[in-house]
Amino acid sequence: MTRTGRPREFDKGKTLERALELFWSRGYGATSIQDLVDALAVERGSLYGTFGDKRRFYLEAVRLYWQVYERRLTAALDTAPLLPVLREILTHPARTDELISEMGTPNGCLVGNTTAELVPHDSEATEIVARSYRGFTDIVADALHRAQAAGEVTDSARPEDQAQLLLYVVQGLSLVSRAGLDKKAALAAIDAAIDGLRA
Amino acid sequence: MTRTGRPREFDKGKTLERALELFWSRGYGATSIQDLVDALAVERGSLYGTFGDKRRFYLEAVRLYWQVYERRLTAALDTAPLLPVLREILTHPARTDELISEMGTPNGCLVGNTTAELVPHDSEATEIVARSYRGFTDIVADALHRAQAAGEVTDSARPEDQAQLLLYVVQGLSLVSRAGLDKKAALAAIDAAIDGLRA
């Protein structure tokens, strides 16, 4: 029996979501505990008591991010025709409306950012992002498989390989766009990729 | 006239190259001045006197990286047929043999790594990587233009758009591969991309 003590004064879930936004926009290393304390209105000791150290806190945020993204991706791709939706997803890689209020994504894809910053030297982070990538390709490959069967997508390549290629495209777009997004050029490139999938 | 004083005891160019390797493999933030001092066998004061502060040092290394890569890319793409070479470049994004002795690249593409770590909040870094990306797409678009004229590459999309897409693919591959490279899957995805360019 856990004898109940003083109740927590903040919402753990909401706090994790807000920390996710901060980590997302600034990255792991550039987000200090003090930044979190200021933004979350929760003191250091409480953060440590609730979430463990900074690294565990961050990894928990990444897990949440992927969890939400995976659910939205699965839902979005369960439709026909597939290619228009796929195009939309590529151009808005993380339209996770449930999580962030602003229209644009703070800074590309959090999984990609984590890869650049912590992988491969942090093995737990490596496992999380590897699983996320595998999840993405599995979901997309499933959808492409259906779309191939429906005659919408070319079967000149296996769905898994097409999905892997799309993963590269999303992550590349997300990364390169940080240096300044030429929307016209980006859209044209995405269209070229989508056209390459057409049957 | 500059009265000559005590001569420098280390080779500036070689030192920059070795610093590049270190920055490449560990990233900007994770490479401390002490790491550089140990690896380069040059004391702090000399580094500061020769290269300015850490940030300028790093940006100089990135400039060198791109300079070498650009030269090799231009040379490599000046050939026909284009697609086999393009495939090779995608799968070995930074085979800059002149710079590194080992076969594999220390850690993806340094320009991509810089993008993830310093862009957009560092404006000088942003300009460097943006110029590099533009250089890449210019060179590749030129080659694709020739290959389209030769009937090797499909003209269903503009060469610039195809080049932009290839930039995304290289950077995406470079990033995602940090989480563990499934060579079979990666090659198959690249092949799918190359096949999509075929006329």
Next chain:
DNA sequence: CGACTTCTTGACAGCTCGTTCAAGAAGTCG
């Protein structure tokens, strides 16, 4: 040789950061 310039060395200041911890506050239960 002596004046002058530049490079080398490594100690040091100053700062930021992650993490800990003791003291107190806010609950529950008997």
Next chain:
DNA sequence: CGACTTCTTGAACGAGCTGTCAAGAAGTCG
């Protein structure tokens, strides 16, 4: 109320970092 548990607060610690600087070494030039 009093014992017990858990959460809160914020000061303090120690580690690691970047950048500086004074003293000395190694050259050139007159």
